[in-house]
Amino acid sequence: MKFPEEMIKIVKDANANNPSKPEDATAAALLGITRMSSYDDLVVMLVEQAVKNLIFDERHLINVRIKYQAGAYNTKTKTVVGDSSAVMRAEISAYLYNVAGTSLGEVLGKDLLDIADIEDNRAEGHVFNSRLLRRLSDVVPDDKKVKNAITDKKLKALFSELQAVPGRKQAAASDPNVDKVLAGA
Secondary structure (H helix, E strand, O other): OOOOOHHHHHHHHHHHHHHHHHHHHHHHHHHHHHHOHHHHHHHHHHHHHHHHHHHHHHHHHHHHHHHHOOOOOHHHHHHOOOHHHHHHHHHHHHHHHHHHHHEEHOOOHHHHHHHHHHHHHHHHHHHHHHHHHHHHHHHOOOOOOOHHHHHHHHHHHHHHHHOOOOOOOHHOOHHHHHHHHOOOO
């Protein structure tokens, strides 16, 4: 959908005047847009687009239901660890296997343990994210966003709780991104 140039200018100006407050920018843009001479035509265009999107969403849901009923969707992941095309290519030459952004054959012996630690921390971060998402799925209704279903305070408490799990590696527990969240940054 192509928006009128006048509308785009109003939005850009509102954003420029409110760089750190998206809510204020939105309010200013809406005020300017409602004053446009072509506002009624714009509303019709937006409603038509919304209806088209709803139609496409409904068709998608119907197709998904049909595929589930026919058994086309399997709940197992498609990727088997160690069975990817990258691993298959590496069988041709194990030295070409990609680890930490470089070919295994190019890694110096003195760097092996450091790279292993980096990979462990990256994996631990993925495990933490998975555990966080699984816990949130118990408290966030299907039709709500996380920010609308759980308070910031409770989310930070959940971060702290998940970081304190016994057996969790200390290096990964002091993840700077998680520390920023806990500090309220």
